[in-house]
Amino acid sequence: MEGTVLHYDDTTKTGIIRNDSGDRYDFASADWKSGSNPRTGDKVDFVASDKAASEIFVIKSAVQLNMGNVTDKLADFHSSDVGQKISALFAHGLHNKLGFFASLVVLISLFFSVVEVPLYGSVSLIAGATGKLMFVLLIVLAIFFYGGATKLYTRVLAGVALALLFFQYYNMVSDLMELFRYGRVGRNTPNLFALFQFGALINIIASVVLCVAAFFRKYRSNEHAL
Numbered sequence: 001m002e003g004t005v006l007h008y009d010d011t012t013k014t015g016i017i018r019n020d021s022g023d024r025y026d027f028a029s030a031d032w033k034s035g036s037n038p039r040t041g042d043k044v045d046f047v048a049s050d051k052a053a054s055e056i057f058v059i060k061s062a063v064q065l066n067m068g069n070v071t072d073k074l075a076d077f078h079s080s081d082v083g084q085k086i087s088a089l090f091a092h093g094l095h096n097k098l099g100f101f102a103s104l105v106v107l108i109s110l111f112f113s114v115v116e117v118p119l120y121g122s123v124s125l126i127a128g129a130t131g132k133l134m135f136v137l138l139i140v141l142a143i144f145f146y147g148g149a150t151k152l153y154t155r156v157l158a159g160v161a162l163a164l165l166f167f168q169y170y171n172m173v174s175d176l177m178e179l180f181r182y183g184r185v186g187r188n189t190p191n192l193f194a195l196f197q198f199g200a201l202i203n204i205i206a207s208v209v210l211c212v213a214a215f216f217r218k219y220r221s222n223e224h225a226l
Helices: 062-079 081-088 097-109 128-147 151-181 198-215
Strands: 002-009 014-019 024-028 043-049 052-060 113-117 121-124
Touching: 014 043, 024 043, 097 128, 097 151, 097 198, 113 151, 113 198, 128 151, 151 198
Parallel strands: 024 052
Antiparallel strands: 002 014, 002 043, 014 024, 043 052, 113 121
């Protein structure tokens, strides 16, 4: 007979199996013949006698069943309209080279040192929650440029990423001005811009190129993509 483990108590080493008709059978760990421990949801084959189960063998574990459900859901999503549009982003080659490579350069430059403050050390844009959010947005933006996603989606995402980048610099400059005001940047620092590093130049240039690619350059859309 086949059924499913409805419950198993590891303390008492006892459990309950329910067959396909809804009947329940008690079992003990001594009746369990498979190597793994019983899990709720395990599909099993067993011998039924007077509402008790014995000679229990696992046909499919709960883990296998759950993985099967996940696989089925992924397959359903892939075959859906949205899933096909997302897949199309990777299936028709590179559509917008300038935007794609600019997104990658901005993303990589997030890890570069943009400011070096005496006594405080270097600062990169990836630090903090905003920097990590920009990292994720730039990955998605690079995919959009690569696959030729709908122009509106790409422009909105580029606008959000560039706005976050602007506010990062705005907050950074505000903090540096406070340090200058209280004389905490060292006597050998002539002005604010002396604190900025080469990483900031790369990031700003790549951001300008990204802005051009998103808002001013001809955009190639992929009619099959999102």
